Amino acid sequence: MPALISRMGKRLRRFIERPGSIELTHYEGLLPAIGELEAEVEELSDTELTERAAKLRLEADFDDKQLIEVCVLGREAARRALDERAFDVQLLGTMGLLTGHVVQMETGEGKTLAGALAAAGFALQGKRVHVVTVNDYLARRDAEWMEPVYKLLGVTVGWVDPSLSRDERRSSYEAEVTYGAVSEIGFDVLRDRLVTRVEDLVQPEPEVAIVDEADSVLVDEARVPLVMAGSVDHAVADIEVANVVRRLRLGLHYETDSDGRNAWLTTAGASVVEKALGGIDLYGDSGSDRLAAVNVALHAHALLTRDVDYLVRDEKVQLINTSRGRVAELQRWPDGLQAAVEAKEQVAATDRGEILDSITVQALLARYPRVAGMTGTAVAVAEQLREFYQLEVAVIPPNTPNIREDHPDRIFASPSQKLRAIETEIREVHETGRPILVGTQDVAESEELAEKLAKVDLPCVVLNARNDAEEAAIIAEAGTHGAVTVSTQMAGRGTDIRLGGADGKDRERVAELGGLHVIGTARYPSSRLDGQLRGRSGRQGDPGSAVFFASLNDELVLSNAPDVPDGIHADEETGEITDPAAQRQINHAQRVAEGVHLEIHRNTWRYTRLIEHQRHELLKYRDKLLRTDLAAETLKEAAKKRYEEFEEKLGEAELEQICREIMLFHLDELWSDHLAFLTDVRESIHLRALARETPLDEFHRLAIPEFRKIVPGIEERSLQSFEEAELTDDGIDLAASGVRRASSTWTYLVHDNPFDSDFEQTLKQVRNLLRRKKD
Structure with missing residues (x-):
C-alpha cells in the first residue's frame, strides 16, 4: 500500500x-x-x-x-x-x-x-x-x-x-x-x-x-x-527613393503601428515623396511603379534597426537571428527588402537570386x-x-536537485529606472565576487549596458553577434570569480558554464559565495527563453540565482498588452512597482506573444503542407528520371526519328544522359516557376478574404490545377528542346536550345518577412490617405 x-x-x-x-x-x-x-x-x-x-x-x-x-x-x-x-x-x-x-x-x-x-x-x-x-x-x-x-x-x-x-x-x-x-x-x-x-x-x-x-x-x-x-543579376534598389525616405520623420511624414510590423505615409509624407520624385501621384497611374519601392524603403527606414535587426560588418548587411542574438550568416530578407536595407546603409547590393528550390526546417x-x-x-x-x-x-529529473534560487521579477515604471536598478544589482553582486551573466534583448542593448558599466568601473565581457565566433570560449569562462558577462539572448547553448571557469579550479570559492547570478534585462517573448537564461545557473546542483528585471514600457508589453490597468503606482524615488497587477500584465503580454507565434506557425504550416505534398510527388518523378532511362524512353517515343539520328552519332549511353539532363532541367525550371507562382498567390490571397472566401481554400483551388500542368509541361518543353538541339563536333549543344542552368548557385535562409503582404500594406496606406483627405 x-x-x-x-x-x-x-x-x-x-x-x-x-x-x-x-x-x-x-x-x-x-x-x-x-x-x-x-x-x-x-x-x-x-x-x-x-x-x-x-x-x-x-x-x-x-x-x-x-x-x-x-x-x-x-x-x-x-x-x-x-x-x-x-x-x-x-x-x-x-x-x-x-x-x-x-x-x-x-x-x-x-x-x-x-x-x-x-x-x-x-x-x-x-x-x-x-x-x-x-x-x-x-x-x-x-x-x-x-x-x-x-x-x-x-x-x-x-x-x-x-x-x-x-x-x-x-x-x-x-x-x-x-x-x-x-x-x-x-x-x-x-x-x-x-x-x-x-x-x-x-x-x-x-x-x-x-x-x-x-x-x-x-x-x-x-x-x-x-x-x-541561382544567380540572376545584382539586386537593384531605387537609390532615389531611398534618399527621399531617409529624410522622412516619424509622426510627421509616416506612422507605425504599436507592434512595429507596419509603417505608412501620412498625407504630408505622401506629398513630400511625390514632390521629390518629380510630382508623381503615388496612388495613381503615374506613380504606381514607384509605390512598391517607396513601401519597401519605408520599411527598411522605419521598422528595421541597425544593431537590433541587423549588423553592418565587412561592408555587408548581416541579419541577426532574434531567437539567439547571433548573426545569421546565411540569412537574408526577401530580395526587395534586402536591397532596400543595403541602400539605406550605403553598402554594395548583393546578388539577386532566382529561387530554384526551398524547404522549411x-x-x-x-x-x-x-x-x-x-x-x-x-x-x-x-x-x-x-x-x-x-x-x-x-x-528527465536532474541527477542532483536544482538548488538555484529564482527571485521574483523586479518591475519598474520606465526602462531608464529599470536600467539604473540593473546597474546597482550588478555592482552589489560583483562586490561579493560572484560571477554574473546578464542576458539582454539585442546587440544595441548589450553594448549600451557595457558602456554604462565601464563608466562606473565595472568591466565586463560582451558576447553578441559582433563576436559570436568566440562564443564558446567566452561563455566557458562566465563562471570565473568576479566575472561579468553581458550577452544577447541565449549565449553559448551547448557550452557549460562551470563555476570557477572552464578549468573549474576556483569552483569551491565561487560556490561558497553563492554561484553564478543570472540577470535578465527584460522578459523574453517566450517563457521558454526566460527558462533557458535562468538555466545557465544552477548546473548539476550548483548553487546559483536568477532574477529578471522588467518595465511596463518594455517592448514586450507595448507590443502585446499596452493597455496597462489604472491604479498601478511606482515608488517615487526608484520607480519600482510591487503591485501584483504589474506582474500579471507582463505575464499576460508574454502569453499573447506566445499565442501570436503559435498562430503564425500554424498558418504557415497550413500553406506549406500542400507545397510539401506537391514537392514530394514531383521528387518521386524526378528520381525516376534520374535513376532510370525514363527520359530517354519519353523522348524516343515522341521524336523517334530525331532520337535515332542522335543515337547513331552519340551512342546509347551518352544520349540517355543528354535526355536526362534536358528533362531534369525543365522539371527544375517549372518547379521554380511554380514556387514563384505560389508566392504571388499567397501574397495576394487576402483579396479573397474581402470577398468572404476562405484564403486557404482559394490557395488550394489555385495551386492544385497549376501543379497538374507541370509534368505535361516538362514533356512538352523537353520535346521542343530535343527537336531544337544542334549536333556539333563536340556533341549536342544544349545551351543553344535553351537548356542553361544558373551560372552559379548558393544557399541561404530566408528571414521570415516581418511585415504583412504587399497588398495589405498598400491597402492600409490607401485607407489612411483617404481618411486623412476626408478629415
Whole structure:
C-alpha cells in the first residue's frame, strides 16, 4: 500500500509540475537491471565490448532487453573513452530518445552523451542517424568529442560543415552517425535535388534524426525556409527613393503601428515623396511603379534597426537571428527588402537570386521516419511538438536537485529606472565576487549596458553577434570569480558554464559565495527563453540565482498588452512597482506573444503542407528520371526519328544522359516557376478574404490545377528542346536550345518577412490617405 500511494503521489506531482510529459516509470524500472550487468561488462576487453555491441545488429527491433544492453554497453564505453560514467538520468534520456521522444534534461545534465548513446543504439539497429545541431561548431565538437565512444561500440561517425567538398560530405553521410547543423543538412538536401547524375548525390535516404536543442530547431526555426538560389543579376534598389525616405520623420511624414510590423505615409509624407520624385501621384497611374519601392524603403527606414535587426560588418548587411542574438550568416530578407536595407546603409547590393528550390526546417525534419530530440526546455512547447511533429515530451529529473534560487521579477515604471536598478544589482553582486551573466534583448542593448558599466568601473565581457565566433570560449569562462558577462539572448547553448571557469579550479570559492547570478534585462517573448537564461545557473546542483528585471514600457508589453490597468503606482524615488497587477500584465503580454507565434506557425504550416505534398510527388518523378532511362524512353517515343539520328552519332549511353539532363532541367525550371507562382498567390490571397472566401481554400483551388500542368509541361518543353538541339563536333549543344542552368548557385535562409503582404500594406496606406483627405 505505501508503494502504491508513493506511485500515485509521484504521478500526481508529475501531472501538476510537468503537464504534457510522458510517464518514466517503465524506464526507471530498467535501471536496476543495467546496474546488475555493469560489473560483468567491466571485465570485457575493448575488443569483446565491441563484439558484444555487434550482436545487437542481429536484432530486428529493440525491446527492454536490448534497451538495457545498449545502456550498459554505452555506459562502459563512455567510462573507458571519456572517463565519464553515465548517470542513471542520462540513461533515462537515452531510453527516451530510443523510444522516439523529446527528452527534457536540465543544463549540464549531459545531453550530449545521452544523445550519442541513443544514436549508437539506433545505428546498432542498422539505421542511419543524423544528429541535428543548431550550428556547425557544435556539430564538429560533439562528433569529435564522442568519436571514441562510438568507436568502442563499433559505430562509425562523421560530421558536415560548410568547408567540406562534395566527396567529403558524401563520406560523412556514409558514416552510421552523422552530425550536422540543421541548415547544412537542409542545404545538402536541396543540392541533391538539382543533380543530374546519380553519382553526384551526397545524402542517402533519411532514417533517424536526433535533434539537439530541439525547441530551437523544431519550434523557433520551424518556419524558416532554407533556399537554393541561382544567380540572376545584382539586386537593384531605387537609390532615389531611398534618399527621399531617409529624410522622412516619424509622426510627421509616416506612422507605425504599436507592434512595429507596419509603417505608412501620412498625407504630408505622401506629398513630400511625390514632390521629390518629380510630382508623381503615388496612388495613381503615374506613380504606381514607384509605390512598391517607396513601401519597401519605408520599411527598411522605419521598422528595421541597425544593431537590433541587423549588423553592418565587412561592408555587408548581416541579419541577426532574434531567437539567439547571433548573426545569421546565411540569412537574408526577401530580395526587395534586402536591397532596400543595403541602400539605406550605403553598402554594395548583393546578388539577386532566382529561387530554384526551398524547404522549411519543419518539412526537412518531416522527411525522417523517426525523430527524437533533447533540450533543456521542452515542456513549454509540448503542445507544438505534439501538434506539428507528433512528439511527446519526457522530462528527465536532474541527477542532483536544482538548488538555484529564482527571485521574483523586479518591475519598474520606465526602462531608464529599470536600467539604473540593473546597474546597482550588478555592482552589489560583483562586490561579493560572484560571477554574473546578464542576458539582454539585442546587440544595441548589450553594448549600451557595457558602456554604462565601464563608466562606473565595472568591466565586463560582451558576447553578441559582433563576436559570436568566440562564443564558446567566452561563455566557458562566465563562471570565473568576479566575472561579468553581458550577452544577447541565449549565449553559448551547448557550452557549460562551470563555476570557477572552464578549468573549474576556483569552483569551491565561487560556490561558497553563492554561484553564478543570472540577470535578465527584460522578459523574453517566450517563457521558454526566460527558462533557458535562468538555466545557465544552477548546473548539476550548483548553487546559483536568477532574477529578471522588467518595465511596463518594455517592448514586450507595448507590443502585446499596452493597455496597462489604472491604479498601478511606482515608488517615487526608484520607480519600482510591487503591485501584483504589474506582474500579471507582463505575464499576460508574454502569453499573447506566445499565442501570436503559435498562430503564425500554424498558418504557415497550413500553406506549406500542400507545397510539401506537391514537392514530394514531383521528387518521386524526378528520381525516376534520374535513376532510370525514363527520359530517354519519353523522348524516343515522341521524336523517334530525331532520337535515332542522335543515337547513331552519340551512342546509347551518352544520349540517355543528354535526355536526362534536358528533362531534369525543365522539371527544375517549372518547379521554380511554380514556387514563384505560389508566392504571388499567397501574397495576394487576402483579396479573397474581402470577398468572404476562405484564403486557404482559394490557395488550394489555385495551386492544385497549376501543379497538374507541370509534368505535361516538362514533356512538352523537353520535346521542343530535343527537336531544337544542334549536333556539333563536340556533341549536342544544349545551351543553344535553351537548356542553361544558373551560372552559379548558393544557399541561404530566408528571414521570415516581418511585415504583412504587399497588398495589405498598400491597402492600409490607401485607407489612411483617404481618411486623412476626408478629415
